[in-house]
Amino acid sequence: MKVPRTGEMSSSMAVLGLVIQRPDTIAGVAFRLSETFPRAYWSPGAAHSNMPNLAKQGLLHVVQKGPEPTLDRYEATATGIAEFRRWMVRSTSLPPASRDGLQARLEFIELGEPAALVEMVRESQRRCRLEYAEAHKRWKAFMNLRPHRERDDLESQQALNHELRGIQLMDEVMLWGTQAKRLTNLCGQLEGLLGRADISSTEHGSGGG
Amino acid sequence: MGLAVGRVLLVSEVSKTYWRGGKPLDVLKSVSMQVPPAAIVAVVGERHEGKSTLLKIAAGIEAPDHGHVLFNGRDLWKLPSSERERLWGNEIAWTSRSRPGLDWGMRDYVGLRLAVGRSHGRRSVRARAVAALKRVGAEECVERRWGELSDWQRVLVGLACGIVSHPQLLVIDDLFDGLGISKMQVAGELLSSLAQEFGCGVLMSASGMEAALMADVVWLFGGGGLQLMSDQTAGSGEVVEFPRSVRRSRGAGS
Numbered sequence: 001m002k003v004p005r006t007g008e009m010s011s012s013m014a015v016l017g018l019v020i021q022r023p024d025t026i027a028g029v030a031f032r033l034s035e036t037f038p039r040a041y042w043s044p045g046a047a048h049s050n051m052p053n054l055a056k057q058g059l060l061h062v063v064q065k066g067p068e069p070t071l072d073r074y075e076a077t078a079t080g081i082a083e084f085r086r087w088m089v090r091s092t093s094l095p096p097a098s099r100d101g102l103q104a105r106l107e108f109i110e111l112g113e114p115a116a117l118v119e120m121v122r123e124s125q126r127r128c129r130l131e132y133a134e135a136h137k138r139w140k141a142f143m144n145l146r147p148h149r150e151r152d153d154l155e156s157q158q159a160l161n162h163e164l165r166g167i168q169l170m171d172e173v174m175l176w177g178t179q180a181k182r183l184t185n186l187c188g189q190l191e192g193l194l195g196r197a198d199i200s201s202t203e204h205g206s207g208g209g
Numbered sequence: 210m211g212l213a214v215g216r217v218l219l220v221s222e223v224s225k226t227y228w229r230g231g232k233p234l235d236v237l238k239s240v241s242m243q244v245p246p247a248a249i250v251a252v253v254g255e256r257h258e259g260k261s262t263l264l265k266i267a268a269g270i271e272a273p274d275h276g277h278v279l280f281n282g283r284d285l286w287k288l289p290s291s292e293r294e295r296l297w298g299n300e301i302a303w304t305s306r307s308r309p310g311l312d313w314g315m316r317d318y319v320g321l322r323l324a325v326g327r328s329h330g331r332r333s334v335r336a337r338a339v340a341a342l343k344r345v346g347a348e349e350c351v352e353r354r355w356g357e358l359s360d361w362q363r364v365l366v367g368l369a370c371g372i373v374s375h376p377q378l379l380v381i382d383d384l385f386d387g388l389g390i391s392k393m394q395v396a397g398e399l400l401s402s403l404a405q406e407f408g409c410g411v412l413m414s415a416s417g418m419e420a421a422l423m424a425d426v427v428w429l430f431g432g433g434g435l436q437l438m439s440d441q442t443a444g445s446g447e448v449v450e451f452p453r454s455v456r457r458s459r460g461a462g463s
Binding site for chain 1: 253254255390418419421422425427429431432436437438439440441
């Protein structure tokens with residue numbers, strides 16, 4: 001199966017992972033895809049197109065026919081599970097920052113660039129803050145609602161799964177927080193430098209006149 | 210969440226400029242924020258950029274150039290200095306992980322916050338200091354000196370210093386920096402339980418985002434200003450209206 005070179009998750013891999021988690025219909029997976037990865041911006045028909053394709057590749061198979069194709073129930077095959085496990089542990093060929101749009105723009109930035117460029121960084125930072133607020137809200141809700149457990153219950157499968165969920169949520173908060181902090185620093189540094197460049201060019205301009 | 214409505218602290222359009230080598234350095238540019246009771250408010254930013262200055266102004270330790278700091282509705286910087294000093298160490302507590310100047314045992318170090326300028330007897334001061342150390346789980350530190358403590362124990366002692374006077378506002382400067390994520394979670398749970406127990410608002414600074422996980426409100430500090438990252442206090446959530454029919458029937462019944 002073709003895996004994106006960047007190592008980013010394709011919609012077909014996400015669909016395969018969701019079906020491995022739990023056999024489901026196309027309609028069910030479409031719903032879970034949007035719930036689990038709300039910011040992935042995959043096509044709304046990602047589950048509809050991917051599931052029959054994955055079945056053709058032998059990674060999924062239909063275990064129960066429904067009254068219509070979207071209600072056919074799919075399950076992962078052993079090959080599908082093995083393929084997904086291989087993808088999970090495969091290292092990415094490029095670090096994400098190498099394909100980051102902001103990094104690419106920074107590569108080409110020059111002194112005297114318009115303030116709009118800093119504004120673009122600021123807008124990225126604003127979006128990161130919005131994502132952070134959402135992730136932080138989920139994390140706080142998780143922490144407030146988690147059940148109190150007795151000491152000898154801490155190693156139960158349920159408790160460990162709950163802890164795993166906590167780690168996932170916390171990582172999301174940290175990801176957006178760190179990114180927002182990075183962009184704040186970047187904004188400050190660019191503003192400072194471009195401001196000094198402005199002053200310098202003004203001084204040289206007035207000196208020459 | 211169960212956070213009380215209102216605010217313990219309101220910082221309004223506060224500015225501060227230092228002069229370095231004859232040049233102005235604006236460390237705070239019209240900064241505004243507030244701390245509700247029993248809530249943890251985190252200010253995250255790089256070191257030496259002005260976070261501590263903001264916290265010192267909020268705690269009444271340093272005066273702003275412009276703006277107001279209202280503690281329970283009273284402008285800290287319009288109070289007589291004697292009254293401000295009374296608040297400081299009573300209703301407002303300040304703590305950090307900096308090394309104490311005196312090589313005392315931790316019972317006396319924590320008790321010092323109560324002893325200065327107040328009428329507590331020595332026995333009472335020591336008893337409350339021991340109770341504070343026990344409350345944060347640092348009872349083994351009672352007889353120890355600063356140099357004998359682990360980093361984690363210094364954090365706990367810092368928290369004990371913060372709560373020993375049962376303050377309404379606890380200001381914490383970089384106490385949690387450098388803790389690993391698991392210790393940070395333990396510290397966060399402890400701090401949350403202390404804030405709830407004493408009903409005190411907590412204003413804390415940190416240079417890493419890890420410390421902000423525990424907070425109810427998170428601000429990002431940079432370039433002398435604050436940017437709101439997240440506000441999970443009770444009053445900030447989405448407004449969920451009752452269905453119209455319910456509102457009508459309630460209105461009709463009243």
